[in-house]
Amino acid sequence: MIYLNAFIFAGTICLIGQIILDNTKLTAGHITSLFVCVGAFLDTFSIYDKFVLWAGGGALVPITSFGHLLIHGALQKANEFGLIGLLSGMFDLTATGIISAIIISFFLSLIFNPKD
């Protein structure tokens, strides 16, 4: 059942992005930035946590989960250390994604050449 939920949730997020792309002048970069902000906004009211429980991996795959994880890590540290924890904990949960993307794409770019 959770597979169906994951399909519907991830599909719906992509559908919303496609509708914005087709009907406005915003580019792909605008839309991904916008969706990260939306993910952070939804987590302000603990809405995105419910989506993660409902759709599992389907809610973690879209870029909205990036904003959700940023604010989640920040608030975990903020609980312990106050306002400075908001700064120190921001990348706690997203670091693996960002760092692995940097490392993988650096070493692969040394090996491969662009195909045109």
Added chain:
Amino acid sequence: MKNEEYQKLVKKYTPKESRLFNGIVAFIIGGIIGVLGQFLIEFYSKYLEISTKDAGTFMIITLIFIGCLLTCFGFFDKWVNFAKAGLFIPITGFAHSMMSAALDYKKEGLVTGIGASMLKLAGSVIIFGVVSAYVFGIIRLLLFGGNI
């Protein structure tokens, strides 16, 4: 050739895209990636015997690696042209933007090319994510006290 005639010619030869078709394709491709993510989480938590949260991290690394590798082989650009939002909204789009920027600027050298330009496209995601998380984090601290 006059400007109006040129505009007519451009209109004639621009391929017509059906918005309904684009939407359906984006929905299905995005959904498939979501199902793949859920499958990978269950696979990792079952066979590596780790918690679901750690399995989610593993899943994200796996998808980023797949996205980078397929970009290197040149498949991913064609697929993005076809599926559009279905592929750049998931985390694979994040990996694709970094990988293609690194490949495109490789000829300008290691430091001025790869190093300076890798985050050109993905940087906006990180910047806006951090700024919005900071603003909303303060709001949530003030309103709800930061309990998760």
